Amino acid sequence: MRFAVIDLGTNTFHLLIAESTPKNLKVLFKTNVPVKLGEGKINDNQIIPKAFERGINTLKNFSKIISKYEVDTIRATATSAVRSAENGKEFVLAAQNEANISIEIISGDEEASLIYEGVKLSGAIKDCSLIMDIGGGSVEFILCDSEKLIWKKSYNIGAARLMQQYFKSDPISNEEKNLILAKVQNELLDLFEVCEKYQPNVLIGSAGAFETFAELIIKKHNYLVNISEAKTYNFNFDEYIEITLKLINSTHTERAAMPGLIPLRVDMCVIAALLANYTMGRLKINQLILSTYDLKMGVLASLL
Template sequence: MRIAAIDLGSNTFHLIIAEKKSAHFEVIFKINKPIKLSEDITKNNTIIPAAFYRGINCLKEFKTILEEYNVDIIKAVATSGVRSASNGEEFVNTVRDLTGIEIEIISGEEEATLIYAGIKASGAIRGKSLIIDIGGGSTEFIFCDKNKAYWKKSFDIGAARLMQKFWNSDPLSDLEKKNLKEHLDNTLKELIEFNKNFGAPHLIGSAGAFETFNEMIYPSSQIEHIKSTDININQYRELSNLLVHSTHKERLQMPNLIPLRVDMIVMACVLTDYIINNLNIQEIKLSTYDLKYGILSQL
């Protein structure tokens, strides 16, 4: 049996197809497309026309691929970019009418549950950990161990959303850093409070920006063959400092930094630094398994 997961993220649309074999699955195809569905979403809380049609055209392409692979079961989920947009339902209905793909708009908590399932399948969790999944529209946090998730929540502090609200200088100014910190202080009080008793020393980054961190620190790593791997925390700090203080032009020249993340990687650094510093994180780990793998594991 062939199964497929489609993850409609705020920046990137993902399609992954797997062959189901008894109790496990084997990935036979995967692709992602930089759609930027949340482009300028903070202005009027809508998916702008250009992003709307980029998303539709991408899903038409995905539909063709699904038919070529004779997929039996498809599960498509939409996250913050669609969930928070006033025309999100219109987007979902248009996709259904034009492609036949049924999209489920999931809550932030459901999103966090799928992320936990995906990362658990990667084998990345060891002891008490905090999972962080930095999206474009939202960021999910899950306190967990190998047995279960103890606390999970989604916040509207994705990299694209933070960029649109707080970042206008090149490079990021001291005032903008101050405003960002104050915003995170106010937003993440509950998370900081929970960890006072939980005490997670490990941070697990879910794909996305953390794959970029890994590839920039370890250029020879073959990310496509990795389920999970350690990222040296001191090397991460050096990279983060470089990225946060760099200009857009300087980042464009940096190896292993894809165009989609040239600017958003700075917001990912700000978020990650905040968590490391406020939770006294000792170790960082990357899981290349994320929400879409969580969908597959549930299928």
């Protein structure tokens, strides 16, 4: 059996094609495209025309690739940008009519569950852990241990939302940082309450921005690690703090010149660093693990 998974994120559309045999699961193809569906008006709940067009054109290309691989089953999931957009259903209809791809808009709760299933497959969950997935539109938190999911929630404080609302200076000003952190603190009160009870001692970063942090560290120190082939990566906490503080305090031009930083994340990574650092500081966590398996692998697991 061949499966295609399409993850329509707020910033990036992902396509993963895998083949299942009785003995194993083999990834045949994967790609991602920086569609930036949340560009411009995500906080106004609108997919702007340019982003709408980019999204449909990307799905048309994905459809051609899927046909070439003679896939048996396709599951396409849309998250925060489509979920919250007033014209999200129009986008779903256009995808069906123009790209022959049927999109399922999933809730934040379903998104968190699928992220958990994906991360679980990576083998990253050993102790009581907090999974964090920083998307463009939303951020998901999942409290879990090696045996079960304990608690989960999706928050509308994604990097694209916060960036469009607050990030106007270059480099980001202290005032803007304080406004972002005040917003985050106010949103995450129930997260801190549940973590007070369960005391997670590890933060597991689900792909995305955390892959960027890992790439920057690997490039800086010339480590012999290939993130694209790894399931997990254990951060040295001091190296992590050093690179994220550098990102937060750098100008756009300085960040753009950093080896390992893709154009899509040049500004978004500042917000992601603020979010992750605030969460770890507030919860007194100093162990950080990257899981390269995320929602896509969770969706694949659901198909299997």
